[in-house]
Amino acid sequence: MTWWDSLAELLSSPLMQRALVAAVLVGAAAPVVGTFLVQRRLALMGDGIGHVALTGVAVGWLVGSWAAASPADAFAVPGAVVAAVVGSVVIELVRERGRTSGDLALAIMFYGGIAGGVLLIKVAGGTNANLMSYLFGSIATVSTADLWWTVALAALVLTVGVGLRWVLFAVSHDEEFARASGLPVRLVSMTVATLAALTVTIAMRVVGLLLVSALMIVPVAVAQLYARSFGRTMALASGLGVVVSVVGLTLTWWNDVPPGATIVVLAIAVYAVGALVRPLVHRHRPEDDPHPEMSDDVLVPATAGEDCPPATAAPRR
Amino acid sequence: MLVTSSSPAPAAGSRTTDAPAAPAIDARDVHVTLGGRPIVRGVDLSVPAGQVLALLGANGSGKSTLVRSLLGVVPVASGSVHLLGAPLGPRVPWDRVGYVPQRMAAGGGIPATALEVVGSGLLHGRRLLPPRDRRARARAALETLGVGHLLHRRVQELSGGQQQRVLIARALVRDPRLLVLDEPTSGIDLPTQEAFVRTVASLRDAGTTVLVILHEIGPFAPLIDRAVVLRHGRVVHDGAPPQARGEHGSAEHDHTHPHADPVPPSEGPDLTLGVTP
Numbered sequence: 018m019t020w021w022d023s024l025a026e027l028l029s030s031p032l033m034q035r036a037l038v039a040a041v042l043v044g045a046a047a048p049v050v051g052t053f054l055v056q057r058r059l060a061l062m063g064d065g066i067g068h069v070a071l072t073g074v075a076v077g078w079l080v081g082s083w084a085a086a087s088p089a090d091a092f093a094v095p096g097a098v099v100a101a102v103v104g105s106v107v108i109e110l111v112r113e114r115g116r117t118s119g120d121l122a123l124a125i126m127f128y129g130g131i132a133g134g135v136l137l138i139k140v141a142g143g144t145n146a147n148l149m150s151y152l153f154g155s156i157a158t159v160s161t162a163d164l165w166w167t168v169a170l171a172a173l174v175l176t177v178g179v180g181l182r183w184v185l186f187a188v189s190h191d192e193e194f195a196r197a198s199g200l201p202v203r204l205v206s207m208t209v210a211t212l213a214a215l216t217v218t219i220a221m222r223v224v225g226l227l228l229v230s231a232l233m234i235v236p237v238a239v240a241q242l243y244a245r246s247f248g249r250t251m252a253l254a255s256g257l258g259v260v261v262s263v264v265g266l267t268l269t270w271w272n273d274v275p276p277g278a279t280i281v282v283l284a285i286a287v288y289a290v291g292a293l294v295r296p297l298v299h300r301h302r303p304e305d306d307p308h309p310e311m312s313d314d315v316l317v318p319a320t321a322g323e324d325c326p327p328a329t330a331a332p333r334r
Numbered sequence: 335m336l337v338t339s340s341s342p343a344p345a346a347g348s349r350t351t352d353a354p355a356a357p358a359i360d361a362r363d364v365h366v367t368l369g370g371r372p373i374v375r376g377v378d379l380s381v382p383a384g385q386v387l388a389l390l391g392a393n394g395s396g397k398s399t400l401v402r403s404l405l406g407v408v409p410v411a412s413g414s415v416h417l418l419g420a421p422l423g424p425r426v427p428w429d430r431v432g433y434v435p436q437r438m439a440a441g442g443g444i445p446a447t448a449l450e451v452v453g454s455g456l457l458h459g460r461r462l463l464p465p466r467d468r469r470a471r472a473r474a475a476l477e478t479l480g481v482g483h484l485l486h487r488r489v490q491e492l493s494g495g496q497q498q499r500v501l502i503a504r505a506l507v508r509d510p511r512l513l514v515l516d517e518p519t520s521g522i523d524l525p526t527q528e529a530f531v532r533t534v535a536s537l538r539d540a541g542t543t544v545l546v547i548l549h550e551i552g553p554f555a556p557l558i559d560r561a562v563v564l565r566h567g568r569v570v571h572d573g574a575p576p577q578a579r580g581e582h583g584s585a586e587h588d589h590t591h592p593h594a595d596p597v598p599p600s601e602g603p604d605l606t607l608g609v610t611p
Contacts, residue, residue, distance in 0.1 A: 058442040184462045187454035190446060191439035194504070197405035197514075199428030199459025237444070245488055246447040 044262030048254035051233030063230035071134030073100020154225035154277030356419030432510030
């Protein structure tokens with residue numbers, strides 16, 4: 018069988034079709050949100066939300082078992098959405114209040130989320146094995162209903178994230194200036210947090226809650242090595258997200274490897290190569306003199322060099 | 335186009351007569367508390383439209399905090415603030431308020447070009463999407479400050495003085511009627527300072543109200559109509575600017591004198607030498 022036949026077979030599998038659609042959407046949306054998170058120095062926020070979402074999964078499972086829903090995890094994704102949104106808003110509020118106690122509060126919340134999830138899944142009659150598919154992803158279990166959730170939420174995340182990117186950028190880049198411009202800083206911050214929460218829940222099935230943050234952050238880390246602007250960073254990261262997700266998923270068709278971990282390892286490998294190659298690509302351009310031709314502030318003897326501070330400023334500092 | 339679009343520049347003497355009745359800044363009994371400590375304690379400040387006001391005071395006297403509270407960056411514990419006739423909040427015409435913070439925000443390492451940073455100045459409380467002519471306006475604002483060539487450069491790799499000009503361009507891109515500057519000339523070489531003073535002068539001539547925090551009046555001296563000095567969060571002087579020495583502001587003056595600048599008489603002791611409680 019040639020690789021072409023093999024590829025045709027891959028594309029004709031309904032399971033793989035669903036998985037590929039989910040991977041493209043998640044790969045495109047996650048780095049868009051990740052760009053804002055990195056800019057806001059919240060690279061680990063996705064990780065925290067993922068921990069909290071696990072409790073949401075278990076609560077959904079619990080509700081499902083009470084309602085005798087079939088399948089048992091019918092409410093797991095809605096539960097994760099609710100828990101992730103609530104968690105992200107709480108994280109944002111903690112961040113806004115201050116930094117010293119925030120760190121500790123966040124840590125407590127993260128571990129509470131994991132412990133709560135493990136505890137509640139037992140109460141709901143499930144096992145830790147059920148949780149594993151959420152923790153590390155199980156794209157093979159993506160149902161048509163899951164796919165619609167993913168499509169709808171990814172469309173929302175991409176529309177808001179790309180459509181409002183300039184106001185999200187303004188607030189993420191310089192919160193003080195944004196406040197002094199009358200921008201609704203708190204609303205915008207909450208929007209970023211909510212987008213992160215929704216991204217976590219749609220990426221949950223593809224890469225898993227424990228690895229979702231990697232898909233949001235690593236493509237951004239690669240893109241910012243090469244891009245010169247915020248807009249390009251976002252576009253490049255999003256494209257990279259799609260490529261690693263699709264390639265990683267496709268590899269699992271031929272090799273029995275977990276898709277989530279494959280995608281993340283692939284992304285990190287791209288980062289490693291990108292960081293190694295960058296010094297070769299970014300040569301110093303000779304016309305880019307970092308010391309522009311300026312008249313000196315002070316009258317100096319010809320030998321004294323240009324490091325003298327301005328005379329008016331020196332005595333007072 | 336940026337600085338003179340509101341009207342043909344009126345003569346300096348006439349600019350108070352055609353000014354609107356509402357003061358650009360009207361603050362009454364403003365108190366600001368940060369971390370449980372009173373930083374600003376009962377400041378009254380009314381800045382008529384078209385005035386250039388210098389806010390002076392030692393480090394830690396509450397200058398920056400006062401300005402930040404006037405713009406809504408930090409909450410006012412008590413008192414009232416009106417900007418351009420509207421109470422601080424969504425009703426303020428934010429599109430006409432420009433703010434230049436002390437330094438560029440560090441950010442999380444995502445590159446941003448000068449175009450993007452200046453373009454973000456076009457967004458405000460009443461406009462969440464950038465206008466169509468975002469690029470043209472950002473370019474014009476940067477060119478006003480003589481740094482049009484930096485448009486596509488990463489702001490992170492610019493020098494301190496270039497970053498400062500990008501921040502000023504971000505405030506000017508709005509065509510502000512009220513411009514607030516926090517130590518705009520600190521860490522900037524004199525030719526740039528003088529170019530900047532010329533920019534502020536043309537804004538003033540176009541009727542813009544300017545509130546500028548200064549550590550030393552320096553090249554601003556000829557522009558300043560009024561000086562307010564803060565000490566321990568209170569106004570201790572409000573009136574004529576401390577007189578700069580006659581020869582100091584002139585173009586021919588040679589800035590190589592070895593001694594310190596004369597301390598403005600009303601500035602009082604530095605906070606570090608302050609009276610014991």
